[in-house]
Amino acid sequence: MKVNKNIQVKGKPQKWKDVRSKRCRSSVKSSDLNSSAVMVKMVKEHQASTKKKPSVKRLKNKPKTVHEKKKNFPSGFKKHEFQANGCSTSALDDEIEDLPDFTEGSESIHINGMETSEESEEVPGSRLEGEALHHCAQRGILQNRAVLVMQKNQTLCFRGKCIVTCLYGRVEVMGFTIDEGQKSYPLFSPASHCPLTLRALGHTDYIRDDRTEASNILEDYLSAASRKKLVKKVTPTSSIILLDPLDTPLTRFLSSFTHLSELFSPPVSELMSTVLDTPLNGLGVIPLASNIEGLKISRSCRDALSTVINACKGDIDGCAVILVYGVKNVGKSTFIRILINTLLNHTSNVDYLEGDLGQTEFTPPGCLCLSTVKEPLLGPPFTHQVTPDHMVYYGQSSCETDLDGYLESLKSLWRRRPQSREIPVIINTMGWVKGFGFQLLVDLIRFLPVTHVVQLSHGVSTQCSSLTPDFLRTAQGYQTHPTTQTALDEFTESHCPPKTYTHLHVQSEFEGVARQGTATHQRSNEHRELLLLGYLSQLQSDDPGPVRPLHTLTPYQVPNTAVALGVIHCEVAPSHMFYAVNASLVGLCCLAEKVTSKGGPVILSQATLCPCVGFGVLRGIDTARGLYFLLTPVDPSVLRKVNCLLLGAISLPSCILTEQPGFESEMPYVTADYSFDLTGAGKIRVFKGLMRPSLMRVK
Numbered sequence: 270m271k272v273n274k275n276i277q278v279k280g281k282p283q284k285w286k287d288v289r290s291k292r293c294r295s296s297v298k299s300s301d302l303n304s305s306a307v308m309v310k311m312v313k314e315h316q317a318s319t320k321k322k323p324s325v326k327r328l329k330n331k332p333k334t335v336h337e338k339k340k341n342f343p344s345g346f347k348k349h350e351f352q353a354n355g356c357s358t359s360a361l362d363d364e365i366e367d368l369p370d371f372t373e374g375s376e377s378i379h380i381n382g383m384e385t386s387e388e389s390e391e392v393p394g395s396r397l398e399g400e401a402l403h404h405c406a407q408r409g410i411l412q413n414r415a416v417l418v419m420q421k422n423q424t425l426c427f428r429g430k431c432i433v434t435c436l437y438g439r440v441e442v443m444g445f446t447i448d449e450g451q452k453s454y455p456l457f458s459p460a461s462h463c464p465l466t467l468r469a470l471g472h473t474d475y476i477r478d479d480r481t482e483a484s485n486i487l488e489d490y491l492s493a494a495s496r497k498k499l500v501k502k503v504t505p506t507s508s509i510i511l512l513d514p515l516d517t518p519l520t521r522f523l524s525s526f527t528h529l530s531e532l533f534s535p536p537v538s539e540l541m542s543t544v545l546d547t548p549l550n551g552l553g554v555i556p557l558a559s560n561i562e563g564l565k566i567s568r569s570c571r572d573a574l575s576t577v578i579n580a581c582k583g584d585i586d587g588c589a590v591i592l593v594y595g596v597k598n599v600g601k602s603t604f605i606r607i608l609i610n611t612l613l614n615h616t617s618n619v620d621y622l623e624g625d626l627g628q629t630e631f632t633p634p635g636c637l638c639l640s641t642v643k644e645p646l647l648g649p650p651f652t653h654q655v656t657p658d659h660m661v662y663y664g665q666s667s668c669e670t671d672l673d674g675y676l677e678s679l680k681s682l683w684r685r686r687p688q689s690r691e692i693p694v695i696i697n698t699m700g701w702v703k704g705f706g707f708q709l710l711v712d713l714i715r716f717l718p719v720t721h722v723v724q725l726s727h728g729v730s731t732q733c734s735s736l737t738p739d740f741l742r743t744a745q746g747y748q749t750h751p752t753t754q755t756a757l758d759e760f761t762e763s764h765c766p767p768k769t770y771t772h773l774h775v776q777s778e779f780e781g782v783a784r785q786g787t788a789t790h791q792r793s794n795e796h797r798e799l800l801l802l803g804y805l806s807q808l809q810s811d812d813p814g815p816v817r818p819l820h821t822l823t824p825y826q827v828p829n830t831a832v833a834l835g836v837i838h839c840e841v842a843p844s845h846m847f848y849a850v851n852a853s854l855v856g857l858c859c860l861a862e863k864v865t866s867k868g869g870p871v872i873l874s875q876a877t878l879c880p881c882v883g884f885g886v887l888r889g890i891d892t893a894r895g896l897y898f899l900l901t902p903v904d905p906s907v908l909r910k911v912n913c914l915l916l917g918a919i920s921l922p923s924c925i926l927t928e929q930p931g932f933e934s935e936m937p938y939v940t941a942d943y944s945f946d947l948t949g950a951g952k953i954r955v956f957k958g959l960m961r962p963s964l965m966r967v968k
Contacts, residue, residue: 522816
């Protein structure tokens with residue numbers, strides 16, 4: 270896997286430039302979603318007793334007249350590349366509904382040669398379910414695909430996975446708008462996260478011969494009979510989307526594990542709300558009834574998105590730097606994905622600084638990174654594991670054992686960001702907002718040139734103090750004090766932090782907010798396991814075929830004199846180092862100094878935090894030949910820079926070792942000859958409920 274480098278075009282500003290390039294995706298083969306017979310029987314019996322006719326509310330207002338726009342429809346899918354988004358910014362009125370602040374200052378704007386009104390009427394939407402899906406969806410002629418007609422503001426909430434192409438009109442998912450003629454996008458809606466919702470936005474405000482155009486479009490995908498049925502449903506404000514099955518190395522690799530075979534099927538709590546026997550089910554898409562709300566965006570969330578977008582579009586000094594914080598399970602990651610997707614409707618890329626070690630977005634857990642996001646995030650983090658621009662392997666899912674190392678790592682990542690870049694920056698933080706965790710937030714706001722601070726909370730209380738500019742003047746940080754304006758001297762010369770910033774409060778209403786998931790695949794440790802499996806799936810071939818277990822892959826042979834071994838999270842005796850790192854996940858790091866050996870393995874007495882280019886599995890050690898056997902998806906040209914293998918507290922998922930096919934005798938690295946009855950044999954449990962004396966109030 271190659272490192273993606275940011276390429277700047279001379280003569281064109283990076284900030285809010287006209288984003289017009291089309292995206293294309295390679296074709297995929299069909300893969301039916303198998304549902305158990307028991308589930309189908311239960312759902313059919315329930316739906317037979319509660320069957321109702323759907324109600325579709327049609328629009329009364331007719332679109333305004335402007336000149337025709339030429340449409341280019343994709344004849345096929347090309348290989349997935351990072352390109353600029355080609356969607357129209359006029360979609361923002363449908364993304365953020367009925368927001369007066371967002372449309373202030375201008376009645377109309379010119380986007381891609383079209384004049385559109387920014388005033389939009391909020392129209393209640395309806396859910397596509399039941400019989401409506403049979404009338405609005407038809408299967409394709411030859412391939413395993415389906416075409417769906419949606420009216421404006423209609424929604425489709427579903428579980429599963431698919432590739433979506435907008436053939437006519439516009440649709441929105443997770444804040445990202447997909448226009449007709451744009452490239453196709455993969456959608457992932459697994460049981461581990463909130464189900465995705467597709468929403469039709471209709472077409473831009475000009476008159477078009479909708480029936481004739483729709484018939485010509487559908488001619489390439491449907492038979493004459495199916496085409497005739499769908500054309501009757503098309504209106505000037507309709508949207509037509511093409512759904513293809515999604516089959517990737519990631520999905521094949523995950524489904525090869527027994528406990529993840531139903532990851533993209535509805536969880537038990539949603540079984541009675543599934544809509545079966547529709548043209549979409551065979552594609553791997555299972556629609557959900559309206560009693561499953563899906564992604565719910567609160568009014569305060571829409572207001573915050575509107576404020577940030579307006580600030581980015583305005584004459585802000587430099588770039589917008591948005592820091593998001595809140596307690597655990599409050600929806601920070603969901604909010605950030607929606608914010609990034611909304612920003613990508615207007616700019617080609619967005620910078621992202623990862624500060625949450627436990628729930629990372631683009632890397633395995635235990636990493637701090639700086640990434641340039643060029644593609645919309647239309648699935649959970651494990652579906653978009655990519656190589657960041659810069660990364661530090663911290664080695665733990667929490668920073669409480671080394672707060673200074675955490676802050677210094679984030680500072681070093683920020684220094685690597687070009688100061689001339691004027692694209693927005695999103696900063697994710699941990700859910701640790703008490704005690705030292707809160708002090709770290711104070712330090713980050715003082716260290717970095719933050720322009721907006723977004724606080725997420727739930728219920729009637731805010732769960733932590735509001736980090737407003739007034740509060741920050743008297744707040745105590747971990748490394749900074751109330752009188753300190755900035756603790757980083759190099760920032761004061763060329764990129765001085767603003768004296769003030771905008772504090773936004775968001776009342777989170779996302780699904781599952783304020784509670785830890787208890788269902789299968791919804792716990793935080795399971796999310797971390799999925800992140801690791803998503804990264805390791807890059808070892809699989811892109812060609813369709815059976816999944817190759819990791820022990821069947823050919824590893825790299827690395828001389829033990831060329832790289833150093835180190836452990837980040839604890840002390841290990843040099844004589845036990847090989848036992849510790851064997852069959853473990855290691856960070857591929859680059860030490861500043863050259864590694865020298867006197868003819869044997871190089872062991873670091875004290876591991877330091879250093880740049881990391883990726884991860885690998887140390888699957889074996891040959892002490893006689895002095896070789897390490899390493900499996901990694903990192904490109905060989907990048908591996909030449911690696912001179913250190915760091916072991917952290919992030920361990921391989923147990924299924925990697927326990928589900929190795931092809932072994933009749935005892936599996937490697939796995940033993941049953943172990944007793945947890947011995948003192949100290951189990952995992953150490955740390956009780957964090959005790960309040961530190963320094964935080965106790967003295968009466």
